[in-house]
Amino acid sequence: YRFVFDFPYFRFRANQNSKYFPRSPHNMSDTSDDDYSDDPLDADIHQSNSTNEEDEQQEGETFDTDLPTAHKYLGKLNTVSGYTIFDDGEVIELLAIHTKTLVFPGFTLPLVMNTQLEQSTMDSFLKKCNIFVLVCADEMGSRLYKYGVTMEVFESVSQNDTLYLKAKGRQRCKILPTKEIQHLGGRLQKVTVKILAEPAFTSPIACTQLLSLCSRRPHLFANYKDLLRSYKYRRYHLAQFPCASWVYDRNEVSFYVEHMLKQLVRFYLKENIPLDPVTLSYWFIQNFQLCHEERLHLMKLDSALERLKVELRLLERERLLCCILCKTEITRQSQVFAMSKDGVQSNYCNPGGHVYETVTVVKAKNFNLVGNPSKEFSWFPGYWWTIMQCRLCQGHIGWRFSSNHLQPRTFYGLAKSGLEIRILAKNQSNELD
Template structure:
């Protein structure tokens, strides 16, 4: 064979080998594509069977049963006027718009509910009766309850918070020695909001449009000796925007209200303020001032990133604040009642701290579960055995989230100062009218 023939033969041989390698490579690519397609199909099939938890079930409080009777009408108390109202000291606060579920098993709860339902269905809820400072609370009104409660030792009810009040004086509840219920003289507090501090400065308010707000404001500032930042301190929308930014920095999955008044109450139901602080904040008449206090508190505690065990001399980290997420359209913090009639304020989180090995008590149970489709398990702090809350497990593998946690707000804190009893005092000059 000549050299040219030999080179030609080698070329053909190399070409055949290249073609064989190319065919093998194409087969491998096709095989990989097929495997990837099978995986994609499998993931799609699995995902198509996954169902997200229906958050509308939570505020319905289905664990109270389906036999509750709806009521009609609404009691509205005149603001600034003294009224007599039955009040219960629950150890928690209720804010306007909040639902309060109740299972009346205790004598105190049973008596005040029967008393209220027999009249206009309204009663007051306060955190506790203060001796050295003013006591505030919220009027709640029963809107659903078990029928025929007169002769029942145990019954269920739902109430909603409406108006805020200040307690002026108290006297014992009729035919009762219970210290947690009283008949109180209250004054209903008036809600006031300074909407636009610039409006009185505007030379031509009718000509102002949304496009010219900033331009007009700068011109209006020329009429006053005060700089713009002074007025911004009282601009309710500016305050709401600043507080919203603070909340979003700490919580990633929480929907925030655009209404400044609603935001001022939503901010106290994120696990940041303890019950005494919330009680004091309820005494502030002005939405502007309430937002100022809340914003000031966030500014003083810029380092808030974790929830910790609230028991003194513990302070073990429990979870990141960014783990907070809602299991209800009302937000991540809710009020619930167990089968023994105990009322808990609870905030839901996706996960606990990696280093926190909580102690679990008992076996998963569906009894009186606040989230339909889940079972609960009591969890304790591994350091001090404080009751932190509950672990929730989905009964169906396709229900999402599979696992989440509910933390008692009285068992956690977001600031170490609270652990040392250095609590900020909001009680001075709280009643402020603009």
Template sequence: KLEKMSDQGERRPRFHRYASSDNALYSVETSSASSESDLDENSESDGSGEFDKSLPATHRYLGRLDNVGGYTILDEGQVIPGMLAIHTNTLVFPGFTLPLVLRDYETDQLLEDIKKGYMFALICTDKVKTRLYEYGVIMEVYETSARRGVINLKAKGRQRCEILPDTMTRNPWARMQKLTVKILGEPNIKSPISNTQLQTLKARRTNFGSDYQTLMRNYKHRRYHLSQFPYASWVYDRNELSYLVDLITRSLAKFYTKEHLPQDPTSLSYWFVQNYQLTHEERLDILKCPSVLERLRLELRYLKMKRSLICGRCSIEIANQSDVFAMSREGVQSNYCNPGGQVYETITVSEAQNYITSGEPSKQFTWFPGYAWTIIQCKCCASHLGWLFTSNNHHPPRFFGLAHSCLDIKKMEVSDDNESCATEGDEFKQMQVS
């Protein structure tokens, strides 16, 4: 073995290729020893072969991080001048995680601001991508580490915020800047008939409920109660949060398992926009909605459109909506960061088409422990699409991670005859029959 090594000479360093922000490829030099250790470290097998979907949410590829933050909720209407704002090509909504890798030319400013409160505003461009969008999300750093001029951190979305007009003219492409933001709250939405029933009757048989089962259990008496008002009963039903939650979860059950769908109205409204295949414009419209009721009603309208994933450059079809599935406990669409600091919102699909692979499989900095990734490109225009993940030890043995920023969403209106999701009219009829 020693003679063989001496004949070959010193092993040369390996180079692994990653996709950069402009869809080009760049190389990261790693030694053979470190690469092999990373392979062993990231190879996770529980013997059964079933992949542990809690692993991607931990972002172990960032290394060991120190716990630095708690859970901070700012006062509604509070104005914060000079708050650190970070621009990425992705959107993160309250309750979801953003991983970041920041290089040495960015660390001095970030370290100073993190020490002040571990919070920053996540911002993005508007619909035409010429200036900053007027709304963003307050992020709280809860784990971080700084070594050799690089900061790795994880932040959690906490609250929506509004960027005040005096700072809206700033450069929309600057990675970091100071902005004045106003904290937006979540108004408490009550049933439209919550104050129309006597307290003594509410205790015995309420005509509304926080969950759909309670609403349907007393729906016969609810109709009698609503007969005294000028509008049809379904008008009031459409403004019940529990009704909208049930309608959306039953419609989403075609694409996602119910265990991934939250039942809390606010959590569901943010889960939907974080995981459903929406265009950038649609997501901005949802971010702008001032209440959970308006978000759910808008999301219900978006559910009535069939969607497919197409190449962002040449518009050739890459995947169908039926191919989307979850490889993470956070859902089917999560944010991951590569060594260059580029954040990718990645959609996991079981099958893809019209692609070619580029380079050799590698487990270096893998987002899914135990899986090797290979860059995939569009076979027509050669633009970057995402990655093919493969494993000999886990189930599924392969899947695709498509970069949301490299795709477009093709929308098709669903016809009345072949509508795939439950419609409001059908639900009203079902209520009246019951």
């Protein structure tokens, strides 16, 4: 029978017994069902002596997490000047690109366009405006989702009939249903969008104090701990209102930022988590393992406070990352870690133009390694990549990255397109703990 594999380098179809699939032990690794695997690295890049490996582990150079965000595998790109922010509520006609991934304001999207139609169309639009809209499929996968994000190109180059570019998310927008969507071919459309506002957040008791007390007893705190320090006077002030004080506390943005941080430090380094409420609300969507429907729901919420309220509830249950075809468990939320300063989940592009939303994890199980390790077009400079496929159904689930001189020695980049998020019930989460 025949398999189709997705490489960061290319895609091809081959017979199982062909020269592309050597059966030697270091090329095909079978993992255990019971434990998460820390597979030995490939023989051609690792020493076999375990003592020497431990010594190297201590002496290895720590990987620079700034490198993945630079997307150096795209080559040398030319800087595009400008920083465009549209007015709230502005209606504008823009070029739209349809992908299988989501990018939120503040995060980067790499793109490769190697078809003549896409390249020429994109080039002509970029000469007029460096802004386009990133759109994706809706919950059913049958049509465009009505919300998107404006992206500004900040680096690009056209060479060898291929357009390489990097763009950064700027603002949320909504596709106007009354305007016709013009299909331009490939992944490109022309759409009319309305720029969505990011409302300023304030305290629910902001306008209830006497002006003379505002400077002495502030009501808006960026830090929830500062709010608690002045809680005595806050409680006196809230006594005049019908609801209990905790009701008003739960409408303070600082309350949700504080409780989000307490939960997120279980999975992420505290210094990597942003403290700004708006940035945190987008960072969570980009980095936490959410299913497509959850992410789409968060995208349409109007304010950071609304998003943080929902996100805090989403943090309560353990999540498993399973093969999208056979539902076999590959890893869990507790195994994720950051190999990029943007977080644990980033977008990367292969030469064929396919964008992969990739999550990096420490350990994984129920997979086979297929093919020889390669450094070509590696998303993590200094690491070799090897294809991972599900052990049960042979579906493509990502890549194992390995190095003999960098820390960590091994990690796994799982493709979200090959995974399904399974949310466990609370009693199941307790059993895992």
